[in-house]
Amino acid sequence: MLLSQKFRVYPNRAQSDALAAMLRDFCKLYNAGLEQRIAAYRTRGISLNYGTQAKELKAVRAADDGLARWSFTAEQQVLRRLDKTFKGFFGRIKRGERAGFPRFRSASRYHAAEFRVGDGLTVRKNGRLGFVGVPGEIKVKQHRPLAAEPKSAILTRQNGKWFVVFHVEIAEVERRAGECIGIDIGLSSLVALSNGETIVRPNWTKCTKKGLRRRQRSLTRCRRGSKRRTKMRARLANYSAKVARKRSDFLHKLSADLVSRFAAIGIEDLNVKGLARGMLAKEVNDAAWAQLTAMLRYKAAKAGSALIEVDPRGTSQTCPECGTIKPKPLGERRHRCECGCDLDRDVAAAMVVHFRAFGFWPGHGLQDSSGRVAA
Template sequence: MDGQRVYFQHVGKVKVKWHRCLPDTAIINTVSFKREPDGWHVIFSCELPEVEIITTLSAAVGIDLGLKSFLATSNGESIDPPRFYRQAQDKLRRAQRAVARKKKGSNRRRKAVQHLAKLHQHIKNQRKDFHHKLTLSLVRQYGTIAHENLNIKGIARTSLAKSTHDVGWAQFLAILSYKAAEAGTSVIAIPANNTTQACSVCGALPVTPLTLKDRVYSCAHCHQVSDRDLNAARNVLRLGLSLQTLT
């Protein structure tokens, strides 16, 4: 690797365009490349020094992931889901029809397939950019972040599959995890049992369980009334801090 070129075994030196510089403390373990619809990308697998995690109880937050709002925090903040896939459905539908109309093996079909792949890649990049910006904002504001340990694969097999894949919870949590490690922020995953159903003030469960249509939480015991997602985020924070104290 010499500034503008990277050496690959059995290939030689290849000119590359750098999007970001590698950290000075990074130790490169492997270098590989893969083909994407917009060209070839070089991937560096690096070893970085461990970052000491300094937890701050005064700067802790609980987040509740959902589909109505992408996430709600225990401080009352709500982030709307971007819905990149749903917004691009018309373009994708036209691109898929263009592929179907082309003769197999023809250059026109190859170009149509490439156009469709670029549309999917654009949606993927939009979603990843949204996740990166949101996780960066969280780790800059908070020293401790608690979230539910969701069964994402199980939810993706239900009627909510399209919306679940569109928000990309798994990618968001993965990015949050490594950004928190870099920033020295503690991330705590807590069991998702009853975080939505229990009252965040008194801990009582409702007589009739809440459904997805119920957006307001009203406790029959302590008479607390709040947004359903806010109530869940406060439960997540309380459980997260209790687990942090035990460890």
């Protein structure tokens, strides 16, 4: 498993200008590669791939002094990025999904570049970073040690701030023995456990709605192209980023707590994209189910825990005592069955998830957690 570790970097003004110029040149290269692919297919019916375009990169750098000052391997990653975009487009077409053709990128929306550590990006002995074409060494706030020697990294710009994301490879972890739990992810209770615990969803969007609306109105009043509109747009982006950080911080702490307490976790394999297009789209996006699942997945692998995803169909309609189907509307928050079972709807669903994941009801069996997992 590849683990990503993100750190804030603090370039000075000259370094920040150089990094911004590098992203602009990479954006030009991306758009030029896209234009070449379109022209080749329209004029000669040829579909270009990464290998064909990478062979021409040396000649392009020789003719363009702007590209020649940056890392060659980083520019190769730009062409790989374009190739992945086309593969994803044709993959969605093949699966019958809706897919938009790859588009030209604006320099104002091109915010990331990938590097090979040791080739284009160097981690100095003093902990600072060196980039090919960028003057001096860039300060980085490494608030925690790297889990292993990084092999690649992504430089990214977010709301005017610079970050570096290192990719490190972690060795296998021995799966630990311990208690198992079933989890139901919902809206009223963000997480309900099969042992009866519930965690209420912090309504981040509702709590920040007033401040968000005020900033959106201020942006709408500004004249397009004015300096004030640029400032208001940055103000709105910073506020939205603050809300996202609060959500991410809560989910990190919640997922870390669950993984530390339980050796095996059963969750629903939800189609979050489909649910986010329904009538509860705002609530589903605010709950960030996909983000929580992703955090549980990599933290469980890192800690030696097992994460088992089960079919979510009927979990909230099945009685955990007798197994009969008890249909309930979404507004009914208690599960009451003729067998006498009376539970919170989400807790009952978590018990059903537990049974589907481990084959026994909570408190009625043991699980063999021996084995090795990749982390």
